Amino acid sequence: MKSTSNISIWLIEDNATFRRTIARTIAKQPGFSCDGDFGRAEDALAALKTQAKPAIILLDVGLPGMSGIEAIPQLRALAPDTAMLILTVFEDEEKIVAAICAGASGYLLKTAPAEELIRAMRDVLAGCAPMNGRIARRVLEMFSKLSPRRNDYHLTEREKAVLQQMTEGFIKKEIADHLALSVHTVDTHLRNIYAKLQVNTRTGAVSKALKEGLV
Amino acid sequence: MKSTSNISIWLIEDNATFRRTIARTIAKQPGFSCDGDFGRAEDALAALKTQAKPAIILLDVGLPGMSGIEAIPQLRALAPDTAMLILTVFEDEEKIVAAICAGASGYLLKTAPAEELIRAMRDVLAGCAPMNGRIARRVLEMFSKLSPRRNDYHLTEREKAVLQQMTEGFIKKEIADHLALSVHTVDTHLRNIYAKLQVNTRTGAVSKALKEGLV
DNA sequence: ACGTCCATCACGCATTCGCGGGATGATGCG
DNA sequence: CGCATCATCCCGCGAATGCGTGATGGACGT
Known part of the structure; x- marks a missing residue:
């Protein structure tokens, strides 16, 4: 248990340099604390079994071993109330949509400035999902495909x-x-x-x- | 047939004053033209059967007679390639989610300034779905509820x-x-x-x- | 007024199903 | 080595189903 008011963040990202950069950015932010950083999803899963669940997990998609997308369902099983934010280098729509299906709470570009990262984290805690228009469109399309009422068999x-x-x-x-x-x-x-x-x-x-x- | 380059917009909104306001806003915008405005969804449906399909339909949710949400599937049946943007007074999540399930392409707040309206229309034509974070979150939650419903009955x-x-x-x-x-x-x-x-x-x-x- | 569609009801027959029994071998576990 | 679980197999009966065929009345459009 850290400070009572601090929001606990975990970070799963294989690039150590980038991981430290993000961790520092978070730590500098009042009200947030980066309580865990991992290079592999497996390590984070192990840690979840013993440690207190964070409020947010920042998760890279391109991880060695278990991919970020594969990890989401397992992380969610252990920490059902934790928000999972996907970190991506570029807008790989397929992967992001897959992550969303797996239960991600939103996604962030790694290139996003620190303020945007923080804002996204505040957003997700406030019940908003950071997501850009293109992804949103994809999600909507999946929805309308998912409920295909278009086949009309002329049933009375x-x-x-x-x-x-x-x-x-x-x-x-x-x-x-x-x-x-x-x-x-x-x-x-x-x-x-x-x-x-x-x-x-x-x-x-x-x-x-x-x-x-x-x- | 208006100008060849103009993007055709239709407007379905029961408040005549607001409808005219929006129509004028659109008409003033270079590249856009408001080719149809209707107070009832039924009228728009009738018009779709005879006239050229618009690129975008702006659709109020709270309409007399057939509601905007009910109208979406029928509009979509007649104009499969038309983007349906929902207009709402306030963020009624239930209705917006219902609209999304019905096949809406995004939604706009009526209180949004003209620039945002225009930007949303350009966005939707570019393949992006205007949607705010709170709605996005709801959509994501529906997804994760929809897919991993893995009740285990211990079937062999x-x-x-x-x-x-x-x-x-x-x-x-x-x-x-x-x-x-x-x-x-x-x-x-x-x-x-x-x-x-x-x-x-x-x-x-x-x-x-x-x-x-x-x- | 006529045809078409729909909802409704009916009979008969072969097949399929739900479910009551019971049985054997294979496998895994303490 | 027992014990439990699973997959496999078998019998038989009454009920439910699938399907062919046919009929009646109402609603609706032309």
């Missing part, structure tokens, strides 16, 4: 209701009861759904419905 | 394989053939899966498997 309202009930795991009889129908009617709807979705089993229909967000 | 490898086959829509016999097992064995695995997942139907198992990313 009733058919959608039946399909929805199916995804809940109900059998025909239960669906019939819930929708106040006879099993025969449910059966007909089911067959129409099969035809429209081009499947021939309940599981196939449920799978397609969930994967394509039809419910 | 064989059970996972069977479950996977089920999500493909295969019946027991087919699964047995694909995994070179007897139907009886598949049946036993299936029953164990049901027990572990606490379901009693194939659809329930498939649903749980897909929703929780077990496959």
Whole structure:
């Protein structure tokens, strides 16, 4: 336990020179303290098991051994409330997006001036995610791809209701009861759904419905 | 068809005064032209069916009738390449996140100065998404919630394989053939899966498997 | 007024499924 | 060496399902 008011930062970066530069920048900043610096993600993981969790971990993507991106889920498992900020030399979109998927809280360019580094750290503690527009766009695109409602199988309202009930795991009889129908009617709807979705089993229909967000 | 080089903007905003203000701001900007302004999303949808698609649509969330968020998917269906920028009075996170899921390209505060509006429009055309840190954080959180939902039901490898086959829509016999097992064995695995997942139907198992990313 | 789509209900039959039993060998662990 | 777990296999029964076929009434557009 350092000073009660200090925000604890850890740093994972293989370049020792750069690591020291950053560490000094942080230490100079009132309210922040750099309590740990590591050249490998493995070392930080080991340290997390014994030491107090930091508020923020600054994490290089290009590390020897375990990459920064691989490390994120494991770090997060040990320190669920710690913000993970990615440090990158340049804007490698693929990697940054991967890091975001892995659970990063934002990212910083290594070329960013000290003030920006500090501001980003304050931002992330305040609940904001440092992220530039290009990355943001990529993330948004992933979202709209992730919820692809564009495939329209022209299911009627009733058919959608039946399909929805199916995804809940109900059998025909239960669906019939819930929708106040006879099993025969449910059966007909089911067959129409099969035809429209081009499947021939309940599981196939449920799978397609969930994967394509039809419910 | 206006000037060939002008970027076409549409505006959907129910407050007529504010709408005119924005329209004038856009019109004054060299390279931009406000080719359509609507008080209701329905009107814009109708116009999209007959007129040339704009490059950008500025869209208020709080509209009478169809809300801006509801409108996005329909607008996008008619104009897949148009960027949708959300206009909000204040930072209503829930709505903005909903808009992003619906396919918005970014968002702007109505209180933002004209320069910021113009810059955001240029940004979005350049492939960047205007989005502030707080929203970005929300989006990141949704991502990390969405991907590592690794509830462990202690399924064995064989059970996972069977479950996977089920999500493909295969019946027991087919699964047995694909995994070179007897139907009886598949049946036993299936029953164990049901027990572990606490379901009693194939659809329930498939649903749980897909929703929780077990496959 | 006519056709089309939809929701609703019905019967019959072969297949599949859910689930109750029980059994064997392989493997890992204390 | 027991003990537990897992993967594999088997039987049988009643229920649920898939699918062909058919019918009725309402809504909607033209």
